[in-house]
Amino acid sequence: MTKIVGILGGGQLARMLALSGAPLGLRFLVLDNTADACAGQFVPMVVGDYRDENALAEFASKVDVATFDFENVPSESAQWLAERIPVFPSPRALSIAQDRLAEKSLFRELGISVAPFADIASLDGLQKAIEQIGMPCILKTRRLGYDGKGQFRIKTVDDVQSAWHALGAQAEKVGLILEGFVAFQREISVVAVRGRDGEFRAWPLTENWHENGVLSASLAPATDCDNLQETALAYAKRVAESLDYVGVFALELFLKDGELFANEMAPRVHNSGHWTIEGAETSQFENHLRAVLGLPLGSTAAIGTSCMLNWIGEMPSAMPVLSNAHGHWHDYGKLPREGRKVGHATLRADSHAELFEALRQVGSDLNRKAQVEAPISRLKL
Numbered sequence: 001m002t003k004i005v006g007i008l009g010g011g012q013l014a015r016m017l018a019l020s021g022a023p024l025g026l027r028f029l030v031l032d033n034t035a036d037a038c039a040g041q042f043v044p045m046v047v048g049d050y051r052d053e054n055a056l057a058e059f060a061s062k063v064d065v066a067t068f069d070f071e072n073v074p075s076e077s078a079q080w081l082a083e084r085i086p087v088f089p090s091p092r093a094l095s096i097a098q099d100r101l102a103e104k105s106l107f108r109e110l111g112i113s114v115a116p117f118a119d120i121a122s123l124d125g126l127q128k129a130i131e132q133i134g135m136p137c138i139l140k141t142r143r144l145g146y147d148g149k150g151q152f153r154i155k156t157v158d159d160v161q162s163a164w165h166a167l168g169a170q171a172e173k174v175g176l177i178l179e180g181f182v183a184f185q186r187e188i189s190v191v192a193v194r195g196r197d198g199e200f201r202a203w204p205l206t207e208n209w210h211e212n213g214v215l216s217a218s219l220a221p222a223t224d225c226d227n228l229q230e231t232a233l234a235y236a237k238r239v240a241e242s243l244d245y246v247g248v249f250a251l252e253l254f255l256k257d258g259e260l261f262a263n264e265m266a267p268r269v270h271n272s273g274h275w276t277i278e279g280a281e282t283s284q285f286e287n288h289l290r291a292v293l294g295l296p297l298g299s300t301a302a303i304g305t306s307c308m309l310n311w312i313g314e315m316p317s318a319m320p321v322l323s324n325a326h327g328h329w330h331d332y333g334k335l336p337r338e339g340r341k342v343g344h345a346t347l348r349a350d351s352h353a354e355l356f357e358a359l360r361q362v363g364s365d366l367n368r369k370a371q372v373e374a375p376i377s378r379l380k381l
């Protein structure tokens, strides 16, 4: 019988989950609080607040299993659903990943290196923590921050008051955490999946570049990472097993002087895994669905090398990518808005030389040389 997968959140991740689930014969239902959520362009929706029990009840009555397209679904709502239908990842895993303090504490317990951190409840506490952790450091909201939002960098003592002015009011609402600044050379992510039966697979490591805290480009498999692969995958596996995690997740890591430090985990399919649609044997979206439905997982092997470029704010012209033999286009069907992720492109090629040429061409045609510069610099010709 056709299974209906319910997705809390109707953004581009839900949209790409639905696209990848169609060949599996799946149907979908999205719950979102805005009627124009982009997955709703071809997935039936329940429009309602995530805390509204009537909306949750209608959603639960129509789906066989529920999952998430964003991590900030209230954990009580996830719990409410889990008492009625299967929900993956579990509300417990979700609530730990929603809280930077809880997830960093878990990483440390699991023997995974992290930057020094402290829970901050007051200006006095912030000053004391800075004495211990040192500067530069970053004050972040514990919850509800994403894409660099809800963060303040403290470089000198003069920044402390401004940091408190900017974020102090959040201490009671969502909590604050102070983190030591990791002067990393590279940012790497592991996108991994764990099935209902505990089977674990990870895609090759991805290298990521951010612009104003938002992902700008990803290259996979990350170059010169063979010696890190084992540690990074072991970290991801440890996290997944400790949470009895089911589904896809991403572990974001900083690489500094050969050592990996965990920054955060995203309990869902992740932007740094979008390249897997064209660049891997099985995409993160398909494997997430397989995992939550209890189906066998597909191979996570890469096919050649891929570079994903994010389109932020508005879509550029599609022609340079579409007319490139290695180009793949993803328009999320969203209205343009500053800072919004509206689409991405993936260039996939069998050799570094081919990918280099494709990136150079697309970067030049779109007048986005700066965006392709870093990934290009990694390609060995």
Ligand code: AMP
Pocket: 115, 138, 145, 146, 147, 148, 149, 179, 180, 181, 182, 183, 184, 187, 210, 213, 252, 263, 264
């Ligand atoms: P986050 O929201 O924690 O993923 O942070 C967004 C970006 O800010 C990261 O991808 C890093 O580029 C930077 N960042 C966050 N935390 C740190 C840190 N402790 N040290 C250095 N850079 C950081």
